[in-house]
Amino acid sequence: MTTPIPPVSLDPENWEDFRASAHAMLEAALDRLEGAGQGRVWTPLPEDQKTAFQAPLPRTGHGNDAVQDQITALLPHGVGNTHPRFFGWVHGAGTPSNMIAEIAAAAMNANLGGRDHGAIYVERQVVDWCREMFGFPETASGLVVSGTSIATVIALKAARDRALGFATRTAGLNGARLVGYTSDQTHSCVARAFDILGLGSDALRKIPTDAEFRIDLAALRAAIARDQAAGLTPFALIGTAGAVNVGSIDDLDTMADIARDTGMWFHVDGAFGATAMLSTTRRPLLRGLERADSLAFDFHKWMQVNYDAGFVLIRSEEDHRSAFSERPDYLVATSRGLSAANPWPTEYGPELSRGFRALKIWAQIAEHGTEKLGRVVDQNCAQAAYLGDKARASTATELMAPVALNICCFRALRAGLTEAQLDSLNTEIVLRLQESGIAAPSTTKLYGKTAIRVNITNHRTRMEDIDILFEAVARLADEVARDLAV
Incomplete structure (x- = not known):
């Protein structure tokens, strides 16, 4: 006779106590966001808290109260992107109301791989809205993903499979010599996608850029001609809408012409810049984006959706689904019941298990609207x-690149310093800004020189935050220059 096993549940033993604990956590989170513009931008995690996250694997649980206390103590120690003077990388700031969508999504605990349930229809609404936002046809397909990196892999796999025939999925590359093209300012995720897809990152030609950091179209045409003469197969052209260093936008319309004339797939890396389509003043800069075969972008950047939330949009639903669809017996489609609502999202990407990211995206757009x-x-x-104008107007700073969108690259100058010392000066300024908690810009290299890179992708940033940053750079430049002179 089988010995009965006592039932085990992970639900709270006392729901009232749990409710009180959950409300306390919500209040702590709201307090954190309400005060997002106060205090330090970045506060490193104290050593004792680092040690607390190096504990042995718990064999018996610590209980809800202890866990909630540890989570609450973690709240002040994020990367700082909720603060209005987080300028280092292209991180959106998130919104308080997005927390509510996350709570609802967690309560539903939906798997967005497929099946007929409410969450599927929310994601389909997001796909429809993305088609409309970017001028893609109604027949285009899309998928919510973690970010532009995986979106790029999905898009370029569809491009690769179309170029070689979809039998590639089972037969492999069979020695095909595919090459693609992008600018030397494009995000590294494109080269990584070539690696992941078995093409090799050397198959991606990084074309030089012009004085405005846009792809050099003459150099692009010459590279394509050389590869064709060498018996290689150009299959993908990747345009950049918002280069990671300076925010520049390629001539997408002309690139679309080149892709059409050479039979290449035209992909646009629009991680943050693509959503400039929502701006009436910046939209003309993106002319040609609507002609792309695919687009990868992030909602968690300029659209301020809480991390993580990316998207891939592909013009040909047939090519998209042909690159990924796989329905084994246990996932057979039906016209009724839970296995209805076909085709499923898993047929458009590599994941079967997918979280309900679409809800927070839908909520952000539904609440605020695209105009806002x-x-x-x-x-x-x-x-x-404004920051670019300040950097250009001062004799103590140098503007390092045109301000195309929301990124300003400049450097501090001090008389008597060599180029190597100026690099050290600007690197140290950024480190001291971060460590002091005043602001959090980053550095990059332009023309071989170190620049202070200020990205502004934050709805909380105000002009006075720019003034605080610029004044701090001037003060720290004097301090660091004195140290270098010693």
Whole structure:
């Protein structure tokens, strides 16, 4: 006779106590966001808390109260992107109301791989809205993903499979010599996608850029001609809408012409810049994007959706689904019941298990509307231009690149310093800004010189935050220059 096993549940033993604990956590989270503009931008995690996250594997649980205390103590120690002076990388700031969508999504605990349930229809609404936002046809397909990196892999796999025939999925590359093209300012995720797809990152030709950091179209045409003469097969052209270093936008319309004339798939890396389509003033810069075969972008950047939330949009639903669809017996489609609502999202990407990211995306757009989100884009671009004007007007700073969108790259200058010392000066300024908690810009290299890179992708940033940053750079430049002179 089988010995009965006592039932085990992971639900709270006392729901009232749990409710009180959950409400306390919500209040702590709201307090954190309400005060997002106060205090330090970045506060490193204290050593004792680092040690607390190096504990042995718990064999018996610590209980809800202890866990909630540890989570609450973690709240002040994020990367800092909720603060209005987080300028280092292209991180959106998130919104308080997005937390509510996350709570609801967690309560539903939906798997968005497929099946007929409410969450599927929310994601389909997001796909429809993305088609409309970017001028893609109604027959285009899309998928919510973690970010532009995986979106790029999905798009370029569809491009690869179309170029070689979809039998590639089972037969492999069979020695095919495919090559693709992008600018030397494009995000590294494109080269990584070539690696992941078995093409090799050397198959991606990185074309030089012009004085405005846009792809050199003459150099692009010459590279394509050389590869064709060598018996290689150009299959993908990747345009950049918002280069990671300076925010520049390629001539997408002309690139679309080149892709059409050479039979290449035209992909646009629009990680943050693509959502400038929501801005009435910046939209003309993206002319040609609507002609792309695929687009990868992030909602968690300029659209301020809480991490993580990316998207891939593909013009040909047939090519998209042909590159990924796989329905084994246990996932057979039906016209009724839970296995209805076909085709399923898993047929458009590599994941079967997928979280309900679409709800927070839908909630952000539904609550604020694209016009308001577009005004955030305008606001950030104006702030970057303002900083660029300050850097250009001062004899103590040098503007290192044109301000195309929301990124301003400049450096501090001090008389008597060599180029190597100026690099050290600007690197140290950024480190001291971060460590002091005043602001969090980053550095990059332009023309071989170290620049202070200020990205503004934050609805909380105000002009006075730009003034605080610029004044701090001037003060720290004097301090660091004295140290270098010793």
